[in-house]
Amino acid sequence: MNISDFKIHHIGVAVADIESAAEVYRENGYLCTTPVFDPLQNVNICFAEKPDELRAELLAPADERSPVSDILKKSGGEPEVYHVCYAVSDIDQTISDLRKERWLLVKPPVPAVACGNARVAFLYSKEAGLIELLEEKS
Amino acid sequence: MSNAISIRLETVFKSTLGIDAVPAGLSQKNCEAWDSVNHLNLILALEAEFDVAFEPEEIAAMQDLDTVKKQLAAKL
Numbered sequence: 695m696n697i698s699d700f701k702i703h704h705i706g707v708a709v710a711d712i713e714s715a716a717e718v719y720r721e722n723g724y725l726c727t728t729p730v731f732d733p734l735q736n737v738n739i740c741f742a743e744k745p746d747e748l749r750a751e752l753l754a755p756a757d758e759r760s761p762v763s764d765i766l767k768k769s770g771g772e773p774e775v776y777h778v779c780y781a782v783s784d785i786d787q788t789i790s791d792l793r794k795e796r797w798l799l800v801k802p803p804v805p806a807v808a809c810g811n812a813r814v815a816f817l818y819s820k821e822a823g824l825i826e827l828l829e830e831k832s
Numbered sequence: 833m834s835n836a837i838s839i840r841l842e843t844v845f846k847s848t849l850g851i852d853a854v855p856a857g858l859s860q861k862n863c864e865a866w867d868s869v870n871h872l873n874l875i876l877a878l879e880a881e882f883d884v885a886f887e888p889e890e891i892a893a894m895q896d897l898d899t900v901k902k903q904l905a906a907k908l
Binding site for chain 1: 867868872873875876879880885886887888891
């Protein structure tokens, strides 16, 4: 299994303030969804979309306990692309396959409020970094 | 935990975190190099060195040397 076979769903961008970041995207022709709070990641999330462009997920920490807060601390508060999300049809099977290739399961599948409660999971490899899997049922 | 296992564990810590010593009481709170990214690299290195697999809740709990030793010992 190779992640390059997967379809990219979005890139995840850590930002300090969701509204100011969304405003910049809007000024550049993107449509931004209304921010929602994800209690599992302790972040506020909105998606910025534009036809034929890569979708961006903007994530701002709700407080210091959020994992996104650590990312911003390391970046000096600057926006940082920190994960790529891939859409898969069977998240459990994909995780099982990636685990055999020594990917680390960081966060098991959970419903994501920002994605219509579709299940998402996070995995990490030293070589490829952090990825998110989003289960899209056909 | 046997001395041989402890030595291998120390070697993983030193090489992953780039530190010269692995003192008792080492934790994410008192080791700057043990940040969130190196934490994941450390777990991957432990899995490779000892041919074990850790679950997400175990990974989240392994924030200090003592807990890492306990979690690892339970799998060997």
